[in-house]
Amino acid sequence: MFQAFRIYDFVKGDENSDFYGVFIDRLYPRGVKKEIFCSFLWLKSVTPSNELRSWFHEDKEARFEEFKVKFKTELADKEATAGLNELKILEKKHGKIALLTATKDINLSHVAVLLELLRE
Secondary structure, X not given: OEEEEEHHHHOOOHHHOOOEEEEXXXXXXXXXXXXXXXXXXXXXXXXXXXXXXXXXXXXXXXXXXXXXHHHHHHOOOHHXXXXXXXXXXXXXXXXXXXXXXXXXXXXXXXXXXXXXXXXX
């Protein structure tokens, strides 16, 4: 089972202790101590390219549908496919996987696209 969390909310509570944490942003999250962060897997291979991320951030609401198509295309490359397979293996091993992000709106981000693909 995959579930998305903001990393800032996830590290505050013990109710998430049965989740295996995987950070899925390209940039390090501001304000998260390295001692806490090192307990998570950082999987950059399933994140949007810098170019796509920058383009999308200019107008998230207007570009979200086009972003989804472009991001799914990026996720079809060899490195990203290996990352998605790694997430599926981790799910089989640990059961509950927390997809962690610093993004403020998870439903309007790459995380929503990843959840959609992983739940297919």
